Amino acid sequence: MHFKVPNTTGIYDEMFDAEGNCRPHYQKFKEKLDNIPKKRLRQLQHATDTAQLNMGMTFNVYHDKEGLEKILHLDIVPRIIDAKDWQKLERGLQQRIQALNLFIQDIYNDRKILKDKIVPSELILTSKDYLQPCVGLTPPKGIWCHITGTDLVRDEKGEFYVLEDNLRCPSGVSYLLENREIIKRLFPSLFNQLCVRPVSDYPGKLLSVLQYLSGKDKPVVAVLTPGVFNSAYFEHSYLAQEMGIELVTGQDLIAQNDKVYMRTTKGLEQVDVLYRRIDDTFLDPQVFNPDSLLGTPGLFNAFAKGNLALANAPGTGVADDKAVYAYVPDMIKYYLDQEALLSNVPTYLCSREEDLAYVLENLDQLVVKETNAAGGYGMLIGPKSTKAERSVFYKKIKGNPRGYIAQPTLSLSTVPTLNGSRIEGRHVDLRPYVLYNEQVEVLPGALTRVALVKGSLVVNSSQGGGSKDTWVLYK
Numbered sequence: 001m002h003f004k005v006p007n008t009t010g011i012y013d014e015m016f017d018a019e020g021n022c023r024p025h026y027q028k029f030k031e032k033l034d035n036i037p038k039k040r041l042r043q044l045q046h047a048t049d050t051a052q053l054n055m056g057m058t059f060n061v062y063h064d065k066e067g068l069e070k071i072l073h074l075d076i077v078p079r080i081i082d083a084k085d086w087q088k089l090e091r092g093l094q095q096r097i098q099a100l101n102l103f104i105q106d107i108y109n110d111r112k113i114l115k116d117k118i119v120p121s122e123l124i125l126t127s128k129d130y131l132q133p134c135v136g137l138t139p140p141k142g143i144w145c146h147i148t149g150t151d152l153v154r155d156e157k158g159e160f161y162v163l164e165d166n167l168r169c170p171s172g173v174s175y176l177l178e179n180r181e182i183i184k185r186l187f188p189s190l191f192n193q194l195c196v197r198p199v200s201d202y203p204g205k206l207l208s209v210l211q212y213l214s215g216k217d218k219p220v221v222a223v224l225t226p227g228v229f230n231s232a233y234f235e236h237s238y239l240a241q242e243m244g245i246e247l248v249t250g251q252d253l254i255a256q257n258d259k260v261y262m263r264t265t266k267g268l269e270q271v272d273v274l275y276r277r278i279d280d281t282f283l284d285p286q287v288f289n290p291d292s293l294l295g296t297p298g299l300f301n302a303f304a305k306g307n308l309a310l311a312n313a314p315g316t317g318v319a320d321d322k323a324v325y326a327y328v329p330d331m332i333k334y335y336l337d338q339e340a341l342l343s344n345v346p347t348y349l350c351s352r353e354e355d356l357a358y359v360l361e362n363l364d365q366l367v368v369k370e371t372n373a374a375g376g377y378g379m380l381i382g383p384k385s386t387k388a389e390r391s392v393f394y395k396k397i398k399g400n401p402r403g404y405i406a407q408p409t410l411s412l413s414t415v416p417t418l419n420g421s422r423i424e425g426r427h428v429d430l431r432p433y434v435l436y437n438e439q440v441e442v443l444p445g446a447l448t449r450v451a452l453v454k455g456s457l458v459v460n461s462s463q464g465g466g467s468k469d470t471w472v473l474y475k
Contacts (some may be wrong), residue, residue: 003030003416003423012158012413013425014079025082025473028193033077038421044076044186045418051182056234057175073466074179076186077423079415079430079448080194080471086444089152089160092342093432094440095332097148100165100319101436102335104144108134108315118334119327123351126402127324128372129168129317131280133287137304139313140213146311147206147275148434149173149447153345154413161345161410163429164325168317169277172447173433174235175467177202177242180445183469195474199445202433203242209437210243210273213309219272222246222262224253226278226294236277250278255298258305273309280314322371322405323349346408350401359406360397363390366406368397381457383409412457415468417450427451428468429459446470 003015015026022030036044052071081089106113107124114121124130149170151163180199184191210221225236227249240247246262253271254261261268281288284300302308318324326347329340348355348366359366363382370378380393397404414425432446448468449459459465 003033010156011411011425012154012156014154014158014413014415014428025080025194029078029080029187029190032187032190033423041076041418041421048074048076048182048186052178055178057178072175072461073452074175074182075417075426075450075452075466075468076183077416077418078183078187078469078471079428080473083473083475085160086472088341089432090442090444092160092340093150093434093442095336095338095341096150096162096165096328097145097434097436097440099332099335100148100167100328101143101145103331104167104313104316104319105138105142106335107318108137113331113334116334118330119324123323123327123402124318127318127321129280129315129321131288131315131318133300133304134313134315137315139303140215140306140309143213143436144313144316145319146209146213146313146436148436149431150434152342152430152432153410154430156411158413160342160430162325162328162342163345164322165319165328166431167312167319169279169312170431170433171232171235171277172431173202173443174238176433176443176445176447176470178238179447179467179469191471194471196471197444197474199443202443203239205435205437205441205443206239206275207243207245209435210275210309210311212437213311214272216272220262220269221273221275222248222271224248224250224274224276224278226282230277232277239275250292250294250296250299253296253299255296255302258298258302259307260296260299260302271308273311275311280317283310283314320372322347322369323351323402326405345410348406350397350404350406355406356397356401359404360394363393365409367409368393368404368406371403371405381409384457409457412451412459415448415450417452417466417468419454424454426454427457427459430470444472446472 016022052074057071113119145167149166152160153163154160211219222245223236223240225247237247248262252263260271262271278294282292283295285292285295286297287300303310326349332338332340348359350356350359366382368380412427415428416423417426428448428450430446430448433443435441448470450466450468451459452466
């Protein structure tokens with residue numbers, strides 16, 4: 001037996017229950033792995049690493065002084081989610097994205113939720129991602145967040161909680177798709193035996209979402225990338241290729257007469273829809289950051305005039321603000337008159353005087369996050385921090401309370417992970433991808449990010465985490 005059965009006290013292990021028994025939906029996979037020799041396991045992992053390199057599944061870490069491209073380590077042990085758990089997740093995500101879309105439309109137009117004091121006006125109007133040029137706008141079909149990657153975690157009871165929303169330029173879906181292709185080749189028979197739901201139709205579904213935004217029968221669609229030096233360039237090029245559309249940079253585009261055109265060998269061709277992978281404020285130097293070399297002058301005006309659809313729409317970033325996140329259950333109640341099906345992690349807003357006092361007194365017990373940071377940056381994990389690190393954060397929070405939230409330290413669930421020739425539990429999170437077309441659809445799979453260091457709670461790739469293929473079962 002390769003598995004080290006975890007001590008599950010205070011931790012939910014997704015393969016083994018509290019008595020050390022294998023959960024039913026993992027049983028067939030466990031039997032398969034029990035019959036694979038240790039040497040063969042190491043060979044399978046090596047083959048997986050090699051396949052990722054050969055596919056170009058690499059990324060750059062901006063703070064890495066070596067500047068080398070790295071693979072997002074793919075562990076060969078998949079995460080398996082049964083149908084019942086997934087159905088609950090799916091309903092909760094559909095509800096959440098509907099409410100968030102209504103919220104974004106509202107705060108750029110009628111601002112009813114602010115007038116009714118459900119969400120504090122100051123919280124929204126002071127967010128750096130609340131974009132004044134978007135005030136009064138309604139994007140095509142009334143959809144702001146066409147592609148969402150929502151991060152979830154499981155607590156010690158196995159309940160899913162939303163950790164954060166990613167509505168601006170959520171990344172990682174290409175790794176989900178390629179992870180599936182690699183792992184499927186390792187365990188082909190198990191997919192049929194376990195009735196694993198496919199994910200390979202995602203590029204087609206994404207293209208349908210983008211085409212839906214245009215009123216034309218055959219709209220011209222392209223992926224807008226910052227360029228080859230961006231950490232997610234592999235994903236940009238991969239998705240463009242899979243959808244059969246052009247990959248362009250800001251320099252490939254030109255705006256004329258409130259329309260955007262793409263330079264081609266046959267001359268200019270009008271672009272109807274852009275799946276933009278550039279942050280809002282870099283899209284158009286005439287409207288946002290005048291120093292941006294990534295965007296296209298006049299692009300935003302074409303969007304505002306209704307001659308160009310952008311996915312996701314500019315302005316969605318306000319919903320990524322971690323302080324705004326705390327109000328999503330209130331949004332669901334306000335707009336849909338429903339209780340949230342997926343709970344938030346309990347959150348302290350340092351902009352509230354009472355919360356601020358509690359956070360400053362309990363830094364050693366809490367996880368503190370910058371409201372506008374991502375990728376595991378700008379974060380303090382209290383129980384694993386030093387006195388000096390807490391002192392630094394104390395001063396930062398005191399100096400800018402609006403810029404920080406805090407949450408209790410969660411005992412993230414674990415999934416067995418290959419460590420040499422031994423399989424041990426490692427902490428994970430989950431990023432499902434949600435598409436908003438005529439209806440909200442959740443891809444029946446997800447990017448599982450895994451902390452490769454024993455005991456670590458940091459799963460971000462930029463901080464040394466890895467990934468797993470996620471198998472969602474039909475039954």
